[in-house]
Amino acid sequence: MRDLRRLPLLGLLLAASGLCWAGPDLALREQEIQQCRPEDIVTWGDGQDRPALASPLLLAYSHAGAPAWFTPAQVLATLERAAQSWSRCGVASRVSLLQPGQALPPGGVFVQWSEIGSAGNFGLANLSRRSLAMNPAMFALLRERKPNYPAEQTLQMVVSHEMGHFFGLMAHSRRCIDVTSYYSDGKGGECQVADRALLKAFGEYRSVLPTACDIERCRRANIPPHP
Ligand SMILES: [Zn+2]
Numbered sequence: 001m002r003d004l005r006r007l008p009l010l011g012l013l014l015a016a017s018g019l020c021w022a023g024p025d026l027a028l029r030e031q032e033i034q035q036c037r038p039e040d041i042v043t044w045g046d047g048q049d050r051p052a053l054a055s056p057l058l059l060a061y062s063h064a065g066a067p068a069w070f071t072p073a074q075v076l077a078t079l080e081r082a083a084q085s086w087s088r089c090g091v092a093s094r095v096s097l098l099q100p101g102q103a104l105p106p107g108g109v110f111v112q113w114s115e116i117g118s119a120g121n122f123g124l125a126n127l128s129r130r131s132l133a134m135n136p137a138m139f140a141l142l143r144e145r146k147p148n149y150p151a152e153q154t155l156q157m158v159v160s161h162e163m164g165h166f167f168g169l170m171a172h173s174r175r176c177i178d179v180t181s182y183y184s185d186g187k188g189g190e191c192q193v194a195d196r197a198l199l200k201a202f203g204e205y206r207s208v209l210p211t212a213c214d215i216e217r218c219r220r221a222n223i224p225p226h227p
Helices: 004-016 023-034 072-089 136-145 151-166 196-201 212-221
Strands: 057-061 093-097 109-113 123-126 131-134
Touching: 023 196, 057 072, 057 151, 072 093, 072 151, 072 212, 123 151, 131 151, 136 151
Parallel strands: 057 093, 057 109, 109 131
Antiparallel strands: 123 131
């Protein structure tokens, strides 16, 4: 998730410190994002994919309680990128900005900043409550611990991941690159990656937007049943 334009310099810096990783590996990560072979669809088996919550999926965003360093337009654009990307699987979506006091559209998903609603995670999708919560406290902590880390990339990944649950992906992917992935199960199980060294080279290896495999799973989950 690093800015590609900065990478030549970064590569040189890493080479100087004996930790070189160069161009072809980056191409490999990009290839993992773009390609989905049948054997690439692997999950942790922690859920059963199903059709999207609604089609079209309406996502209404309230900026109340957002971290000061994110503007409403920035978060809205982040949501729109995620929604448009997921909609490639054939489920239409629409993102809107909720003004203070404005009611949620019928059947809409409430996208909000809420420490309680995200239950200690960066983000949380609560399907029964139709709530997609992002955690302002976690973003504050990230900024404190890693002030130079691009927070908007984390926001994009969190939003893309949680939105995926509303598009019907209930199981988490076991393929590291997928935006719906978990890296490990906490019991020694690890996600799958073309090159494990590359996984370590990135602070965050996951794609910020749905990969070809995320989209393929979404497509399969949303195939209309035969009459
Ligand atoms: Zn999840």
